[in-house]
Amino acid sequence: MFRTYLAAALRHLAxxxxxxxxxxxxxxxxxATVILIALYVRNELSFDSGLPGADHTYLAVARASGPRGEPIGFASTPPALAAQLLARSNIDAVARMAEDQGIVSHDGKPSRHVENFAYADPDIASVIPWPALYGVFDGALDAPDSAVITRKIALAYFGKENPIGETIEISPLSDPRGTHSLRIMAVLKDLPAETTWTAEILVxxxxxxxxxxxxxxWPCSTCIGGGNTHTYVRLRPGTNIESASLDLVPITKLHQRPDIRGMENPPVEPSMIIALCGVGGLVMLIAAINFITLFTARMTRRLVEVGVRKVAGARQGDLILQFVGENLLHITIGLIIGVAVVEQLIGPMNALLNRNIGFNWIRDIELIGLILLIWLVTGALAATYPALILSGFRPAQVLRTAPMVGRAGERGRQVVVVVQFAxxxxxxxCSAVIYRQTGYAKDAGTRLNMDGVLIAWTCNPALRNEIVRIPGVEATTCSSWNALGQTEMANRKRQGPLAxxxxxxxxxxxxxxxxxxLAGRLFDRTLPKDKGAWDNDPPTDDAAAYQLRHVILNAAAVKASGFPSPVAAIEKTVTVTEGNTxxxxxxxxxxxxxxxxxxxxSVPAAAFGIMPYPxxxxxxxxxxxxxxxxRSVIEAVWTRLGNQPKSIYSLKGYVAREFSDMQNLSAFVAxxxxxxxxxxxxxxxxxxAVAAEQRTREIGIRKAMGAGRSDIVEWLVRRYMxxxxxxxxxxxxxxxxxMGQWLSGFASHVDMELWIFAASSACALAIAWLTVCLHALIIAAGKPAKALRYE
Incomplete structure (x- = not known):
C-alpha cells in the first residue's frame, strides 16, 4: 500500500x-526564513550564558529618575559600593570593572588604533571566571603592574598565543600622565561575539x-551614572535575588535591557526581537496558507479520482492517509531545500549582523528539535486540513458536479489575498519606518552638524596651535566628552532646589x-565673564577651585528649571553643581x-560653561x-608632537558604529x-494560475466573441487588484x-509620514499587478479553439 501511495504522490507531483x-x-x-530568525533570536538571548556560574552572577544597577520623571537604570555605580557590599552575608564575591581606551604597544611598536581595556579588581576571577588558555586567571591581577589579555591580543602584539611574563605598554586616553608598562600574567580565551564586554585587556x-x-x-556619595565603574556581584547559591536588597540584573539579561545606561556593548531592543519572531511566524503562515489555498483551489482535478476510489471501496481514512502523505512529501521537500538555503545564507547573515552564528543542524539538539517542530506544525496545518476536505466528498456528488466545485471557494481565496497582502x-x-529611524539615529537625531568633524582625545594648547595652522582645518574647539554625549549623572537623594x-x-x-x-547668545571671547574664574588667580596648585559665572542651558534644563520658555530663562539665575559644590x-x-x-x-538637563583650563x-x-x-597631515603632526600615535577618529563614524547593531538589525528585518x-x-x-485554469473555457468564449488580449488581461488583473x-x-x-508603540521607546524619533504608507501600498500593488499580469498575458495569448475543447 505504501508503494502505491508513494507512486501516486510522485506521479501527481510530476x-x-x-x-x-x-x-x-x-x-x-x-x-529558511524561520530558521534564520530562530538562530538569530537564540543568539541574542544567549549573551554571556556560557560563563561558569552565570546564573547567579549579577550587575549592580543604580536607579534614578530622568528629566521627565521616567525611571532610568545606570550601569555605573560609585567605586565605594563594592566595599559596602562585601559586608553582606548573602554575597559571595564582589568585583569592579571600569572600561577605558588606550594605545597599546610592544617592543616600541605602537598600535595604529585604539584598544578597549578595563581596570579590574584582583577578585574579578571569583565573580566572572573567564576560561584561561595559559596561566591562572585567579590571582593574575594581584600585582599593580599585572595584566591579563585574550588570545586575540596575544597574537596581535606578540605573534604567539603564550606571552606570559612579557610586557606591553598602555597609554590610556583618559590619563595624561603617559605610558605604563604591564606584565602579562594570563591569557584568556577570546571573547565570544555574544558578550556584553568589549575589553580584550584587563589591567x-x-x-x-x-x-x-x-x-x-567620589564627588558625591549619592550620585550615580557619572563614572565608568561597574560593580559585579556573585550571590551565594540558593540566595533569592529579592532578599539581596539590591537592584541586581543577571549578566545573562543585560543584553536585553536597553533601559540600563552605560553598557559597553549596545543592547538589543526587545521589541525588535518580538517583531522578528512575528515576521518569521507571518512568513511561515503565508507559506502555509498558500499551500492550503492552492491545494484546495485545484480540488476539481482530484474530485473524480476521489469519487472513483470511493466507488471502488476506498474508505475515508485511506484517502486521508494518501493525501496527507502527498502533502507531507511536498512539505518535506520544502524543508530539505529550506535547510540547504540556510546553509548558504548563514555566512552572509553573519557578515551582515557581525556575528558568528553557527548552523550545525546535525549535532545541535535544539536546532534539530526546532526543525522537527516546524515540520510537524506546518504539516498539521497545511497537510491535514486539505486532506480532510478532499476526502470528505460523497462519490455521487463529486462524479456529478466536479467541474463546478472549484469556483465555490473563489470568495475565500480573495479573502486569503486580502490577508496576505495586508x-x-x-x-x-514597518521596515521603512525602522530604516528611517536608524538613519535618523545616526545623523539627524544628534541635532549636530558632524560632517567633516574629527575627534582627538587631548586639547593640548601646543598641539591645537599646530593643527589650527594646517590649511585644510576650518576650526577647532575643546570640550568635555559629556558635552557631546550628554550622559546624565543622576542624584538618588536630590534635596533642595534643582542643581x-x-x-x-x-x-x-x-x-x-x-x-x-533658541534665545539669548553664545559665548563671546571678548566678554571676560563668560569664562570660569579661579578662586586664586593665577591658581596656586592643581586643587585650586574655579566657579562658572555665565552658562548656556539646553532646552531640557529650561523645562526642568521651570521657565515657561527659552526667552524667559535669559539673564535669570540657576544653580549648577560642580563636584561637591x-x-x-x-x-x-x-x-x-x-x-x-x-x-x-532623553537628553538630561545641562548647563554649559567655559572651563578656565584645557x-x-x-x-x-x-x-x-x-x-x-x-587628516593625514593632522596625524603626522600628532605623532611628531606626542612621540606616539593617538586616537583621531571621525565623529560621524563613531555615531554610525554606535548604531551599527540597530542598522544591521533593520537590514535583517528588511x-x-x-x-x-x-x-x-x-x-x-x-x-x-488556478483562476485562469478554471476559467479556460470562459476565456475561449470571450475571445471567440471578439475580446482582445488586453481585454482578457484587464479582466484577470482586475479580479485580484x-x-x-x-x-x-x-x-x-x-x-x-x-510602529507607534515601537517609536515610543525612543526619546527622539522620526514621524510616521503619510508617504511611507502610500509608497508601501503602491509598491505592493505594483508587484501584485506585475505578478498577475505576467500570467494573464500567457493565458490571453492562447488559441480560442483549444480553450473551447478544454475538459
Missing amino acids: YNRLYAAINIAGLALGF SGRAAFSTFNYRPA LLITLMI LQADYVDYGFFELYGVKP RHSVQVIGVVPDFSVESVRQ MELMSIKLRPDRRRQT CCAGAALMVACLGLFGLS VPVVAANLLAWPIAYML
Missing part, C-alpha cells in the same frame, strides 16, 4: 510541476593610574557644530537638546575640499520582509499602531 514548484518554493523560503585595579586609584575621591504591506511599512549638571565647552563649540541659540550662575543663552550617545535616551577632547572641523589629505514579499507573490501567481487594494484597510492601522 504531472503538476508548476503548482508543485510554487508550493515547494514558498515552503522552502518560509522554512589590575591596584595600578596607580587605574580609575579606582587615580580618582579615589500582512505584506504592514511588513513593508543642573555642568558640562564644559570652549569658545566656538556651538558654532563648529552648527548649534544656533553648588553655586548660582547667570543664563546668557539657550540651545536645543543634542547628544551623540543615543536617541533611545579640556580632554578636541573637535576639528575639516574643509570639505581636502579632508583626506588634511530581508525578512523581502522573503515575505516573495512568498506572497508566489501565492498570488499560483492563485491567478481589488483584494490587494482592500488589504490597505487592514494594513495601515495595524502598522500605525505597531
Whole structure:
C-alpha cells in the first residue's frame, strides 16, 4: 500500500510541476526564513550564558529618575559600593570593572588604533571566571603592574598565543600622565561575539593610574551614572535575588535591557526581537496558507479520482492517509531545500549582523528539535486540513458536479489575498519606518552638524596651535566628552532646589557644530565673564577651585528649571553643581537638546560653561575640499608632537558604529520582509494560475466573441487588484499602531509620514499587478479553439 501511495504522490507531483514548484518554493523560503530568525533570536538571548556560574552572577544597577520623571537604570555605580557590599552575608564575591581606551604597544611598536581595556579588581576571577588558555586567571591581577589579555591580543602584539611574563605598554586616553608598562600574567580565551564586554585587556585595579586609584575621591556619595565603574556581584547559591536588597540584573539579561545606561556593548531592543519572531511566524503562515489555498483551489482535478476510489471501496481514512502523505512529501521537500538555503545564507547573515552564528543542524539538539517542530506544525496545518476536505466528498456528488466545485471557494481565496497582502504591506511599512529611524539615529537625531568633524582625545594648547595652522582645518574647539554625549549623572537623594549638571565647552563649540541659540547668545571671547574664574588667580596648585559665572542651558534644563520658555530663562539665575559644590550662575543663552550617545535616551538637563583650563577632547572641523589629505597631515603632526600615535577618529563614524547593531538589525528585518514579499507573490501567481485554469473555457468564449488580449488581461488583473487594494484597510492601522508603540521607546524619533504608507501600498500593488499580469498575458495569448475543447 505504501508503494502505491508513494507512486501516486510522485506521479501527481510530476504531472503538476508548476503548482508543485510554487508550493515547494514558498515552503522552502518560509522554512529558511524561520530558521534564520530562530538562530538569530537564540543568539541574542544567549549573551554571556556560557560563563561558569552565570546564573547567579549579577550587575549592580543604580536607579534614578530622568528629566521627565521616567525611571532610568545606570550601569555605573560609585567605586565605594563594592566595599559596602562585601559586608553582606548573602554575597559571595564582589568585583569592579571600569572600561577605558588606550594605545597599546610592544617592543616600541605602537598600535595604529585604539584598544578597549578595563581596570579590574584582583577578585574579578571569583565573580566572572573567564576560561584561561595559559596561566591562572585567579590571582593574575594581584600585582599593580599585572595584566591579563585574550588570545586575540596575544597574537596581535606578540605573534604567539603564550606571552606570559612579557610586557606591553598602555597609554590610556583618559590619563595624561603617559605610558605604563604591564606584565602579562594570563591569557584568556577570546571573547565570544555574544558578550556584553568589549575589553580584550584587563589591567589590575591596584595600578596607580587605574580609575579606582587615580580618582579615589567620589564627588558625591549619592550620585550615580557619572563614572565608568561597574560593580559585579556573585550571590551565594540558593540566595533569592529579592532578599539581596539590591537592584541586581543577571549578566545573562543585560543584553536585553536597553533601559540600563552605560553598557559597553549596545543592547538589543526587545521589541525588535518580538517583531522578528512575528515576521518569521507571518512568513511561515503565508507559506502555509498558500499551500492550503492552492491545494484546495485545484480540488476539481482530484474530485473524480476521489469519487472513483470511493466507488471502488476506498474508505475515508485511506484517502486521508494518501493525501496527507502527498502533502507531507511536498512539505518535506520544502524543508530539505529550506535547510540547504540556510546553509548558504548563514555566512552572509553573519557578515551582515557581525556575528558568528553557527548552523550545525546535525549535532545541535535544539536546532534539530526546532526543525522537527516546524515540520510537524506546518504539516498539521497545511497537510491535514486539505486532506480532510478532499476526502470528505460523497462519490455521487463529486462524479456529478466536479467541474463546478472549484469556483465555490473563489470568495475565500480573495479573502486569503486580502490577508496576505495586508500582512505584506504592514511588513513593508514597518521596515521603512525602522530604516528611517536608524538613519535618523545616526545623523539627524544628534541635532549636530558632524560632517567633516574629527575627534582627538587631548586639547593640548601646543598641539591645537599646530593643527589650527594646517590649511585644510576650518576650526577647532575643546570640550568635555559629556558635552557631546550628554550622559546624565543622576542624584538618588536630590534635596533642595534643582542643581543642573555642568558640562564644559570652549569658545566656538556651538558654532563648529552648527548649534544656533533658541534665545539669548553664545559665548563671546571678548566678554571676560563668560569664562570660569579661579578662586586664586593665577591658581596656586592643581586643587585650586574655579566657579562658572555665565552658562548656556539646553532646552531640557529650561523645562526642568521651570521657565515657561527659552526667552524667559535669559539673564535669570540657576544653580549648577560642580563636584561637591553648588553655586548660582547667570543664563546668557539657550540651545536645543543634542547628544551623540543615543536617541533611545532623553537628553538630561545641562548647563554649559567655559572651563578656565584645557579640556580632554578636541573637535576639528575639516574643509570639505581636502579632508583626506588634511587628516593625514593632522596625524603626522600628532605623532611628531606626542612621540606616539593617538586616537583621531571621525565623529560621524563613531555615531554610525554606535548604531551599527540597530542598522544591521533593520537590514535583517528588511530581508525578512523581502522573503515575505516573495512568498506572497508566489501565492498570488499560483492563485491567478488556478483562476485562469478554471476559467479556460470562459476565456475561449470571450475571445471567440471578439475580446482582445488586453481585454482578457484587464479582466484577470482586475479580479485580484481589488483584494490587494482592500488589504490597505487592514494594513495601515495595524502598522500605525505597531510602529507607534515601537517609536515610543525612543526619546527622539522620526514621524510616521503619510508617504511611507502610500509608497508601501503602491509598491505592493505594483508587484501584485506585475505578478498577475505576467500570467494573464500567457493565458490571453492562447488559441480560442483549444480553450473551447478544454475538459
